[in-house]
Amino acid sequence: MTTDVSIRDFSFHIDEPEPVGGTNSAPTPMEFIAGALNGCITVVVETVAAELDIHLDGIETASHAHMDVRGFRGTADVSPHYTDYALSIEIRTDATAEQRGELVRQSEKRCPAINLVRDAGVPLTIDWRYEPSTNGAS
16 A cells, blocks of 8 residues: 655655555555645745735645545445545735735636646635735735
């Protein structure tokens, strides 16, 4: 159940929890996908914010998704991937409402991982939340 993966100059380990035959020594493949989506939207938000001259004081993301494991197990004719996906993005900035709207629009349009999940037909909800910048810069 464990896999060592090498990509470019990097390597990482994938595993499954003990109840399904793994050793629980690393995230599952689908947990890596969720982590990749969080990382991808963070990079896109930072890129778009820089293009729009928006100062960001911080970004935090969290994902929550469900799967019907019967698809993986082959015990039901259901998709083996996520059945739903909720992403929350909290940004600390003093950007105006107009700037925040443009940041959201462009970031969702340009994020490859978000669009991959959407194109797979997974119901995706994204909760964008804003907190004031802690240093007062904008």
